[in-house]
Amino acid sequence: MFLLYLFAASASATPIVQLKLLVITTGSAEQDQGLDLIDDMLDEMGVPYDVLDATQTTLTTDLLVTNSQGNYNGIILTDSSLYNWGTGSVNGSAFTLAEWKILHAYERDYQVRESVLSGYPMSGEYFRVTYDLDYGMDMSSMAAGFSFTGVWQLTNNNDIFEYVNQTHNLPITDYTITTHPNFDPDGPVVTPLLTDKTSGKIMVSKLVYADGREVLYSSIANAWYLLYSQVLNYEFLNFATQGVFIGSRYIYLAAHIDDVFIHDELWDPETNTTTGEKRYRNSAHDIDNIVSANSQFTDQYTNVNSFKLDLAFNGVGAAQASPSPVSLISTTALSINSVDQDSNQTDGNKINVGTSSSMRERGLLQFELPDEISNNAATATLKLTTKKVAGGTEESTGSICLMTETWTNEATWNARNTVNAWLSSGGSFDPNYCIAYTVNRNRIKLNITSLINHWRTTNLPTFDLLIMADSGTLIKVFNSEANKERKHPNLKISFAASEPLTDAIVTNRDEFRFLNHTFTHRDMYKSSGATYDIAFQEINDNIGVWQRLGFPEFTAEIQTLVTGNHSGLEDSEGSNQASSISVDYPEGRNPALFESMMDLGIRYMASDISRPNQDIPSYVPETDILLLPRYPTSLFYNVTTPEELTDEYNYIFYERHIEAGDNPCTISGAICQPRSYSEILAAEAQTTFRHMLTFRPWPHYFHATNLHDYGNGNSLQYDWLYAVTDYFNQLLNLPIINMDYYSIGVMVEEKLAAQKANLRGTWDRNNNTVSLIADDAIKGRITGIAGGDFYGGQHLITTDIDSLGRTFIVDQANE
């Protein structure tokens, strides 16, 4: 029985082929946009391949076969005729008839498939004789254009384009030839896969020839910059290799939220600037809201059902364990009055506070509360020293109120600074946060704990108080110019152990993942003076907060780091803006930072993919720290609402060019017309979709401001996630993998190691096995063998392979 089997197998044996792809082109990646499209994907997935430039190299059987083994298990042609009228052209093809016949004989004898990325549908007798080509189309029905609506025809083709959403049309937006099949009995059997909605003509089809050859043929121009090409791209590989190849693809999406716990400055739509006068720190409500937004999000989309945000936090903003009490002196005090409405009284060591029938005088006090303590006040006591005024009453009374706008030394009755009027003249304040005072023996002593704790929710940069006398009273209040320190306006605060935002995040900590974004968000540029000690402390203090607050996955995730502004890689002289004095990575990196990182066991560091030399995963020189790029988005760090975002977006991409006298339509990266919020989200969704279709695992980064509940539970962050996921699901039918940063780092390191180890293999179709071997022990990623993940209708496995080799059972999972 065994002998009989062997005999039968060898009689009809299918030759063994290597697991390697051959891409036949009409030039280099710069010259051949089809190669430019496919090689990025193959590199990212780790698929072994050779490129044969048909204009330079003659195809011979020796290139295809070694010792009767096939050297390739799949062929990709970037153009149907290898269109070429340059050097080596044969009737407009880069191949001679003999070369075409060698290729087709190999495909037939070694049972190897071919994918054709684009090109003319050469069909019928003439092309068969001249090129040995026949794409089975009725050339008299050809129509070419630049805009088609692609309709999927996949009902009986479960293993082709299994990953697309076939119920949704695919817009085709570049040069395409559409045709009907010609039903020529001497040509291939044509199965349409993607047709034009209007004419019903074919754009992508599967061809089966009488000799058994199988071709996936697209007559659509494909290039890396075309969105639909990114959709089609995977099947060109998958079809050609029959779904069995080294390498695998997943779709990734992760959202890093930077600056958690601290304030970020806000965009001011009035001035088109970010001044720091407006700022935002999340409320506890934002966090509760985001937790429920995420559970709605993951409930709604089954392909993102384990999605979590990664919070990159700055521990300085979290509640401290037991902050020491503070005693503060008012930094500024002045008096404004209703008679002389355009000046103030700041001179001398006292300010006037009084109310009479002819004049109101009010005092303004400013305290700089320590930004590094976010804990609630347990008790806060304000002490003012007053001086009795001739004719004044002993029992002076009034109120001290929390102001709702900041002001400067130039504040007057009418205006809070030299530019802006008060929202209400005489100083803007919140009448719900006023506390009555009574002067007692030239002293005002007031418990203002509730004002401080409310102030923390307002995001105002300074703590400002308005002193208003009751009618008929007049006092003078000593300011900090008073010669005796005990007379200075004084605020003593002792702190509670908690504050609402920290409590909310700690309560919900298992709903998130966490990342170290350094303790105070200090710049790590060498030029900003970030020494070893400073860097060590910034990172280590944040590690301490991680442990104290009990955030999850400490051991793994603490090995990752996101520096403030991604600083420390290039050197921008402390500036976040590109400028002539900046030194790019790696020359501009801060070696002291990396020394401290290595001493703290950090292995993965975030870089900004948009900055020079930071767009690929690479080891920082002289370290074993791997850079993991992240994508910026148009959800800027300084916006909390659609209004702010839309204003800033249109200013950056449109208005400022108009203001500069330029036409934005002629400027790269600018837009011709301002966009609405929904148009911005649509553009973001497309951009993000393109990122996802590169199969790269890089996260997108955002800021805590984007988590703000701007109304009815909505946030910029989840608007973005819904827009992206909706767009993705319209076109594709695949799970979206949401990985933590540490695991991304481990995976990328594994891929880099595999690249170096020359992972290779052969496919024995008779035994239905694949044998793999590598120069070193690595994690190999393979598609189409039994076990592993079931993803997009295929088996994807990640497994140990070394120089001894291993053999696996093939499972193409075809229905």
Ligand SMILES: [Zn+2]
């Ligand atoms: Zn940051």
